[in-house]
Amino acid sequence: MKKIQLRTALAAGSALAAIFALTLPAWALSVTVDGQMVGFSPPPIERAGRVFVPLRGVFQRLGATVVYSNGVINATGDGRNVSLTIGSTSATVNGQSQTLDQAPFIIGASTYVPLRFISESLGVIVNYDANNQIVALVTNSGPPEQGPPPQGGPPRGMMRGDDSVILTAMEPAQDSQVRGERPTISANFTRRVDPNSLHVTLDGLDITGDATRSLHGIVYQPNSPLESTRHTVEVDGNLADGQSFHARWHFTSGT
Numbered sequence: 001m002k003k004i005q006l007r008t009a010l011a012a013g014s015a016l017a018a019i020f021a022l023t024l025p026a027w028a029l030s031v032t033v034d035g036q037m038v039g040f041s042p043p044p045i046e047r048a049g050r051v052f053v054p055l056r057g058v059f060q061r062l063g064a065t066v067v068y069s070n071g072v073i074n075a076t077g078d079g080r081n082v083s084l085t086i087g088s089t090s091a092t093v094n095g096q097s098q099t100l101d102q103a104p105f106i107i108g109a110s111t112y113v114p115l116r117f118i119s120e121s122l123g124v125i126v127n128y129d130a131n132n133q134i135v136a137l138v139t140n141s142g143p144p145e146q147g148p149p150p151q152g153g154p155p156r157g158m159m160r161g162d163d164s165v166i167l168t169a170m171e172p173a174q175d176s177q178v179r180g181e182r183p184t185i186s187a188n189f190t191r192r193v194d195p196n197s198l199h200v201t202l203d204g205l206d207i208t209g210d211a212t213r214s215l216h217g218i219v220y221q222p223n224s225p226l227e228s229t230r231h232t233v234e235v236d237g238n239l240a241d242g243q244s245f246h247a248r249w250h251f252t253s254g255t
Contacts, residue, residue, distance in 0.1 A: 031115070032184050033061050033137045034171070042110050044135075050102045051128075051135055052112035062122055062139065073104065073113065075122070082121045084113060093121045125169075125188055127212060127219045136186045136219045138169045165190050167235065169217075172251035181225035181254055185233060188217035192240035201234045228254025 029044045029051065030037060040057045055073065059066040064077025071086040083092045089100040098121075104113045115135060119126045125138040170187040172178045185202070198213045199206070200220065211220040218235060231253060236246040 029133045029135070031135045031137065032171075032186075034139055034169070037184070042107075044115065045107075045112065048102055051115045052102075052105075053115045055104075055111040055113055058113065058115060058118060062119065062124055062137070064122055068111065073111070075118070077122045080122055082118065086111065091117070091121075125216050127186060127188075127214060127217050134184060134219060134221055136171075136184065136217075138186075138188055138217070166245050166247045167249065170233075170249050172253070174249045175251065177252040179254070181228075182222045183226075183251075183253055184219065184221055185211075186217060186219040187233075187235065187249070189215070193245075194238045194240060197237040199236050201232075203231055226253045228252075 029046060031040065031044060031053065032038065038057075038061055040054050042054055044051055044053045046052070055066065055068060059075055059077070062077060064075050066073060066075045068074075073082075073084045073086075075082045081092075081094055084100070084104050085091075086104050086106060089103045091098045091100055098117075100114060100117055102114055104111065106112070116126050116128075119137055123139075127136040127138075128134075166189060167187045168190050171185065172183050192215060195213045195215060198208065198218065200208045200211045200213070200218055202220070202222075207220055210223065211218050229252065230250055232248055232250050234246070234248040236244070238244050
């Protein structure tokens, strides 16, 4: 009898541990919007390699409105309409049917939606730094710019490569000063690139291996505090058509 009770207790304990493993949030996961770290309550979680965030928090930060009723989520933002259903992998974007890898779900009192699908459906660029567990979102508007663009050059917030503007939405912004000692460093590409050709440096130090590189942009989280001084980020590589490019921008960290 005692052996049966022990096996039952162990089985119950294993089942309970599995439930906790499934529902506990990925506490290390961070999300930035236009370079600014944002907090979610409850925090984001990860399932089957997909990042999920609380329903209300993500839409508000992406400038979208949402109506949730009877398990159906309808969101509107940037002239786009997105509809999802709890527990269903079927969705619509501007009336067109889409299929999700993972369905929205509910844990406790919170409804979770897939971050990448929601963001890209609303026209937001998503870069994921898997090494440092950072999801960087860049909206169409980007961060507010300061002052007029420089005369005779690309608009502020954009960097010119060999013969065209290559980088945009840099964070920290060009010639900006940030108080943090470990700011998230990111930029988007305005043209298609070959991710395997990219080379990224920070103050001359090769950070390519620690940076997340994709068709859309780069994301890097410093492993240690930066000195309170002016920093230079340089990116070079090849465009999809084989043409090489090189771009850089500067920012200052610390007080």
